[in-house]
């Protein structure tokens with residue numbers, strides 16, 4: 001998932017070698033693993049917690065946990081999938097701790113940012129408003145819905161890969177993804193954004 | 205195809221899992237049905253934005269350096285360090301607590317209720333009437349007893365300080381565990397030499413190396 005550059009088998013072999021070296025504590029290998037995955041991991045975690053400092057702390061904890069248990073890494077997984085699985089678990093714990101402290105953690109309690117109607121021509125101001133509305137709606141999804149939607153669209157994960165990351169059955173992941181979509185549609189319509197306007201504006 | 209049927213296929217279509225035949229049928233329905241066209245357009249645009257809108261936040265430039273500083277402090281491979289702390293340090297720390305209880309009347313219940321600053325006191329000063337081996341070093345009231353008690357107390361205090369430092373500092377975790385263990389072994393030897401057991405070094409499998417910290421070195425001399 002997530003990373004699809006050169007031929008798959010060569011990729012996998014290079015990754016396997018890198019992990020073997022990292023297991024021996026070779027600093028260059030550890031650095032390569034961090035540099036190769038930190039941006040995507042952060043992008044995912046930041047979408048989950050929407051807080052720069054928290055997201056970096058979660059990423060750091062994720063890497064430390066991953067490095068401490070490299071021995072248990074099975075190369076039937078992609079390293080990135082395995083890392084995201086750890087990251088999501090750390091993320092859930094962090095959200096739970098916050099919830100215990102503050103009483104609310106779901107972004108559903110936040111007011112949606114934009115409920116203005118896009119105008120006839122989609123100039124950048126309207127496009128920006130549309131984007132803001134979409135992200136506001138994403139933030140109001142439940143945690144597993146948000147994770148499923150972000151992993152599916154943004155990280156191009158299959159439902160099987162999302163199931164590995166979320167440690168849930170594939171059927172449950174599909175349910176989260178589909179309910180997430182339905183909720184997004186309702187939230188966008190509540191924000192005054194309709195498919196009719198989009199078709200008119202985009203298709204002219 | 206009716207709208208009801210078409211809508212049932214939306215998710216499979218958006219998941220990219222619709223068969224070619226059904227996808228064609230849905231496409232044909234979409235051309236003719238304004239309602240379905242609009243609904244699918246909304247979801248496709250939302251999906252496109254989620255997929256491609258640039259992130260508003262990026263990881264810090266120094267993230268890798270900060271992380272590497274955590275995993276591999278100078279010259280110590282991270283794995284050895286983490287492994288040492290997890291598999292050696294924790295059981296040995298537990299053993300240290302047991303040994304301290306054995307030597308000096310350390311009361312875990314007292315530690316739990318005492319404030320942080322009281323812990324050392326609790327550990328250093330055996331309760332009156334506490335019949336532990338540490339209390340039986342030398343005869344009560346003799347010079348030897350007082351000297352022995354003073355040295356034991358200092359050693360226990362130093363172990364406690366090291367243990368505290370180890371708990372609070374990630375950087376010198378391994379060093380402190382090692383130091384604590386060495387001192388604990390020395391303390392056990394000292395207790396045996398001062399006390400009833402003349403077997404002396406038999407407890408210690410390793411010869412304690414010269415203490416690298418001169419400030420802490422002198423105390424070890426009298427063991």
Ligand SMILES: [Zn+2]
Pocket residue numbers: 206207208210233237238239240241
């Ligand atoms: Zn229709």
